[in-house]
Structures are given as structure tokens and as C-alpha cells.
Amino acid sequence: MIGYFSTIARNSKAVLQGHWITLKYMFKPSVTIHYPDEKLVPFERYRGALLFDAATCISCNLCVKACPSNCIALENAKNETGKKIAKVEWYSIDFGKCNFCRLCEEACPTKPKSVWHSLDYEVIFVKRDEMVRCWKKDFPFVGKYFDRLAQTFNDPQGQVNIHEVQPRRN
Amino acid sequence: MTAPTPDEKVAAPKPPTPKFVMPVPVLNRSNGRLIEDRFSTWPQRIFDSKWSLPSYRFGAAMLVAIAAALYATGWLVGELSTRGEQAYSLIFHYGASYGLSPLSVGVIWIALKVIAVLLVILVNGLWSIWWERKISAHIQSRVGPTFAGSPKGRNFHGWAQTPIDGLKLLLKEDITPAAADRWVHALAPAIVIAPCIIAFAPVSFGSQLAAANLDIGTLYIFAFAGISVIGVVMAGWASGNKYSLLGGLRAAAQIVSYELPRGFSIVPVLMFAGSLNLSVIADAQTGFWWGVVPKWFVFYPVVGQIAFAIFLIASVAETNRTPFDIPEAESELVSGFHTEYSGMKWSIFFLTEYAYVLLGSFLLATFFLGGGGAPLPYAPFLLVPSWLWMLAKALLMMFVFLWIRWTLPRLRADQLMDFTWKFLLPWCFANIALAGLYLAFWLKP
Numbered sequence: 001m002i003g004y005f006s007t008i009a010r011n012s013k014a015v016l017q018g019h020w021i022t023l024k025y026m027f028k029p030s031v032t033i034h035y036p037d038e039k040l041v042p043f044e045r046y047r048g049a050l051l052f053d054a055a056t057c058i059s060c061n062l063c064v065k066a067c068p069s070n071c072i073a074l075e076n077a078k079n080e081t082g083k084k085i086a087k088v089e090w091y092s093i094d095f096g097k098c099n100f101c102r103l104c105e106e107a108c109p110t111k112p113k114s115v116w117h118s119l120d121y122e123v124i125f126v127k128r129d130e131m132v133r134c135w136k137k138d139f140p141f142v143g144k145y146f147d148r149l150a151q152t153f154n155d156p157q158g159q160v161n162i163h164e165v166q167p168r169r170n
Numbered sequence: 171m172t173a174p175t176p177d178e179k180v181a182a183p184k185p186p187t188p189k190f191v192m193p194v195p196v197l198n199r200s201n202g203r204l205i206e207d208r209f210s211t212w213p214q215r216i217f218d219s220k221w222s223l224p225s226y227r228f229g230a231a232m233l234v235a236i237a238a239a240l241y242a243t244g245w246l247v248g249e250l251s252t253r254g255e256q257a258y259s260l261i262f263h264y265g266a267s268y269g270l271s272p273l274s275v276g277v278i279w280i281a282l283k284v285i286a287v288l289l290v291i292l293v294n295g296l297w298s299i300w301w302e303r304k305i306s307a308h309i310q311s312r313v314g315p316t317f318a319g320s321p322k323g324r325n326f327h328g329w330a331q332t333p334i335d336g337l338k339l340l341l342k343e344d345i346t347p348a349a350a351d352r353w354v355h356a357l358a359p360a361i362v363i364a365p366c367i368i369a370f371a372p373v374s375f376g377s378q379l380a381a382a383n384l385d386i387g388t389l390y391i392f393a394f395a396g397i398s399v400i401g402v403v404m405a406g407w408a409s410g411n412k413y414s415l416l417g418g419l420r421a422a423a424q425i426v427s428y429e430l431p432r433g434f435s436i437v438p439v440l441m442f443a444g445s446l447n448l449s450v451i452a453d454a455q456t457g458f459w460w461g462v463v464p465k466w467f468v469f470y471p472v473v474g475q476i477a478f479a480i481f482l483i484a485s486v487a488e489t490n491r492t493p494f495d496i497p498e499a500e501s502e503l504v505s506g507f508h509t510e511y512s513g514m515k516w517s518i519f520f521l522t523e524y525a526y527v528l529l530g531s532f533l534l535a536t537f538f539l540g541g542g543g544a545p546l547p548y549a550p551f552l553l554v555p556s557w558l559w560m561l562a563k564a565l566l567m568m569f570v571f572l573w574i575r576w577t578l579p580r581l582r583a584d585q586l587m588d589f590t591w592k593f594l595l596p597w598c599f600a601n602i603a604l605a606g607l608y609l610a611f612w613l614k615p
Contacts, residue, residue: 023573026309030311032313
């Protein structure tokens with residue numbers, strides 16, 4: 001008999017406790033980030049879209065060799081005499097193959113890194129061509145893509161931005 | 171891999187002007203570390219911010235305007251209802267001048283009252299669905315509907331979410347499954363909602379504010395509310411779907427079982443009030459102990475609390491809401507008896523559920539919380555009209571309904587049956603016996 005009533009009391013207490021918790025949580029602020037208006041800044045070590053700085057790159061090919069999915073390609077620049085110099089002629093990253101593993105950044109010998117993962121997580125592609133981003137020396141833009149049909153370089157369309165996060169240098 | 175190289179023509183284009191300037195505050199330039207913590211935001215002005223102060227003010231003003239309009243409508247209805255006899259005689263004489271018979275005038279009068287009650291049900295659907303979504307969201311640390319209202323950001327916590335959802339449901343395709351029994355499938359929503367509307371007839375929305383002043387109002391409400399289960403079983407059977415059938419049969423078992431404790435739990439109330447008439451029950455709770463504690467039945471020691479708790483639990487079970495929602499358990503039965511319904515037929519089931527929640531709330535307010543009576547016998551409380559007290563108490567009870575739904579997990583079918591037959595029902599009888607002792611020794615009639 002005592003066990004019966006103590007069970008009732010215990011269960012009622014548990015139910016009321018649960019209600020108290022939900023009531024408390026109802027008046028706490030919500031954790032929602034209103035995404036298109038507010039954006040969460042990722043952690044420092046977040047591996048977002050790859051960025052490349054042609055001015056820093058010494059065209060050592062280490063990132064191409066480090067890449068496990070073979071998504072990076074580059075070509076050395078040449079001086080007037082046709083000798084290779086430590087600059088890239090062009091550099092391309094295929095985001096369709098990239099698996100965001102940071103091995104290229106770790107292999108990069110320059111300081112600051114000339115290829116690195118930004119904090120940009122808004123990587124959206126409308127066409128397959130858009131996945132291949134090209135960088136060329138003295139090209140005044142970052143990350144255009146080459147449209148194979150039109151044979152032109154275009155801005156990515158469906159993407160909000162791979163915005164120009166400045167290279168990490170002084 | 172060969173990447174395409176840019177040819178000479180496109181090698182030096184004009185630098186494209188950026189569409190919007192991104193702030194660069196992410197990195198600290200000296201050491202490459204994040205300046206801000208991860209919960210700081212990174213605002214980007216793609217379109218006008220929905221959280222700007224003017225739109226917030228607009229939304230708040232709109233909510234106040236809606237509340238004021240509701241208050242004005244309620245005041246109008248409340249005032250008109252106190253002059254019901256005059257209004258009736260006005261219609262009677264006006265009709266008589268056009269040669270209408272008293273019978274047809276009576277029919278018009280009843281139709282007006284029916285429309286008023288029907289509007290209560292529909293407006294309640296708009297309000298309570300939005301309220302439930304907001305409450306559930308905030309209980310789960312979300313925000314719920316925020317964007318519905320206006321494309322320009324003139325919205326206040328998604329106030330227009332339910333009307334827009336209703337419009338969507340209205341425009342949706344009405345699908346009848348090939349395996350369904352077409353007529354029964356189409357008839358089931360009507361059979362579910364019709365008793366619900368009928369059951370609202372004797373509900374008192376304040377003192378002297380009911381569509382029909384029935385002497386057997388309580389019995390009438392329970393009788394008609396019990397009919398809806400037939401529609402639920404019809405819906406489950408006619409869908410031609412085993413999940414629907416299971417849901418319908420579970421609903422039948424559950425609703426029939428919980429009718430008993432629901433009916434017996436208010437027997438003490440009926441014994442104390444001495445009537446089945448809802449307005450008499452509400453009037454029996456006027457007065458105060460020691461001048462401060464209202465003589466509401468929920469404040470009667472032990473008996474009142476037990477009756478209140480059992481009636482609340484049974485009402486939640488009657489409306490098939492979450493701790494007792496085995497008829498429409500999402501994880502087991504898709505959504506039970508209304509799996510195969512879409513569009514307006516489905517929304518009628520939905521509307522009925524919320525109408526029953528409102529009915530339960532009004533019944534709880536009438537039986538246990540003193541109906542339209544003020545909680546304290548002092549001036550600011552006594553000035554508030556009775557229908558507003560009634561509405562406030564009913565909304566409080568509706569909040570309790572929603573609160574319970576978003577707190578407790580679902581019972582198993584056998585636990586559900588054990589709970590009503592082995593626990594609630596015996597305690598109902600014990601409670602009735604206790605109420606008899608009260609009547610014999612304390613509240614001598």
C-alpha cells in the first residue's frame with residue numbers, strides 16, 4: 001500500500017519535473033541562426049573551400065603530389081628565355097574531386113601558405129564546369145571557372161560567393 | 171588532368187565589380203586566429219534584414235491591432251449577447267414586418283448563433299496551430315515560423331503561417347487512394363467534425379453567453395464528442411491501408427476507454443453544483459473563502475485536484491495528443507487514421523483536433539476554474555468582463571494541453587489501457603466517494 005502511493009508520488013514528481021524543464025527551456029533564448037541573414041563563423045581549423053594565392057606560390061608541385069584525389073593541377077611560368085621560374089602560369093582546383101582533406105595545405109612549403117582552406121562553406125555548383133576553378137598570374141579575380149562550351153571564363157552563377165578572403169599575410 | 175588555360179582574349183578582362191562587399195573580420199591578420207567566437211554572426215545584407223527595428227515595430231503593432239480587433243469583436247458579441255432578448259425581438263419585429271413567421275425568425279436566429287460558434291472554431295484553428303508551433307519551437311530551443319507574413323519582412327513571428335498553410339491545403343490535390351472505399355473515405359471527415367461543432371452548442375463562453383442553454387449540457391457535450399470516434403474508425407477503415415486501420419481501431423479503443431474516467435471525474439463537480447447545466451456549474455463557483463481564495467472546484471481540497479488531474483489527462487487522451495497519441499503515432503503508424511488524407515479533408519481532421527482541444531479547455535475552465543468568475547474579489551479583476559476571464563482561463567488550459575504534448579513521450583498501447591482502467595477509473599470512484607463524504611459532512615446542501 002505504501003509502495004503504491006510512493007510510486008504514484010514518484011511518478012507524479014517525475015512528470016512535473018519534466019514539465020518544469022520544458023517551461024524553463026521555453027523562456028530561454030533559442031539557438032537558431034537565421035541562416036541567410038546571420039551566418040555562423042566556423043572554427044579556425046574548419047576546412048572550407050580551397051583558396052589559392054598566385055603571388056605566393058613557388059610552383060613546387062608539392063600540393064599536386066600530396067593531393068589524394070588528384071584535383072589540383074598547375075603549370076610553371078617561364079621567363080623570356082623559356083626557362084622555368086618559381087611562379088605558376090596557371091593553377092586549377094577541381095572541387096568535384098576535392099575531398100577537403102588539407103593535405104595540400106600541409107604540403108605547401110611557402111609561408112604563408114599559398115593554397116589553404118578558407119572558412120567558406122557556401123560551396124554550391126550549378127554546372128560541372130563550375131567545379132573547376134582556375135587561377136592565372138595577375139588575373140584580377142579569384143576562382144573563375146572555364147565554360148567548355150562557350151570557351152570563356154565566367155563567374156560562378158548559383159554560388160552566393162567564394163568571396164575574396166584576403167591571403168593570410170601582412 | 172588538363173585544366174583549360176585562358177586564351178589571350180579573355181586573359182585580361184576588366185576586374186568585375188563585386189555585387190556586395192563582404193566584411194573581412196574573420197581572421198586576425200597577425201596570427202591567423204579567429205577574433206570572434208563561433209556564435210558571433212557574420213551578417214550579410216543580401217536583402218533587407220528581417221530583424222530590423224521598423225519591421226519589428228510594424229509586426230508588434232499588427233499583433234496589438236489583431237488583439238484589439240479581437241477584443242472589440244468579443245466586446246461587441248458580449249454586449250450583444252446580454253441584449254439577446256432585445257436582438258431577438260428586433261429580428262422578430264423586423265421579420266414580422268416582412269411577413270415572416272415566428273418559426274422562420276427562430277431559424278434565422280439559430281443560424282446566427284451557429285455561425286458565431288462556427289467562427290469560434292475556425293478562428294481557434296488559426297490561432298492555436300500557430301501558438302502550438304511557436305510553443306513547441308521554443309520548448310525545443312527553436313524559433314518556429316518566422317518568415318511568413320510578408321516578403322518585405324513585415325512579419326511578426328510568422329503570424330501569417332496558419333492562414334498561408336490553410337491556403338496551401340485548400341489548393342492541394344485531394345487524393346483518394348485506389349484501394350479506398352470512396353464514399354466512406356469522403357464521409358469520414360464530415361462525421362468527425364460535425365459532432366464537434368454540435369458539441370460546442372452548450373459551451374458557455376462567459377456568464378449567459380452560450381449558443382444553447384441546455385439543462386443537460388454536460389451530458390450533451392460528452393455524448394456528441396463521443397460520436398467523432400465513429401468518423402475516425404471510418405477514416406481508418408476506408409483508407410484501405412493497414413496503418414490507417416490500426417490507427418482507427420486504436421483510436422476507437424482509446425477514446426471509448428478514456429470516455430469513462432473523463433465522465434466519472436466530473437461527477438464530484440456535478441455533485442457539488444447539483445446540475446448538468448454548464449452555466450449553473452460556473453455560477454456554483456462564485457464566492458471566496460476568507461475573502462481571497464475563490465471557491466473554484468479545483469481548490470476544493472483533494473477532491474478538486476484529483477478530479478482536475480484526471481479530467482485533464484482524459485481530455486488529452488480524448489484529443490489523441492501526444493502522451494496518448496497512439497492512434498496517430500508517427501514512428502509506428504505513419505500518421506494513423508489520416509495517413510491517406512490530403513488537402514482539405516486532412517485539414518478538417520486537424521481542425522477537429524484543435525476544436526476538441528478548445529472544447530476541453532473551455533470545459534476545464536467551466537468545471538474547475540470558475541467559468542467567467544474573477545480570481546480575486548477586487549476592483550481591477552472585477553472590471554474585466556466574464557467572457558474575457560473565460561477566454562483567459564481557456565487559453566491557459568490550452569497552453570497546458572500544448573505544454574503536455576511537447577513534454578511527455580508516447581505511451582505504449584498496453585500502458586495506455588492499464589493507465590485508464592487500472593489507475594484513473596478506480597481513482598475516479600474513490601474521488602466520487604470522497605465527494606460524497608464532503609457533501610454529507612462539510613457542504614450540507
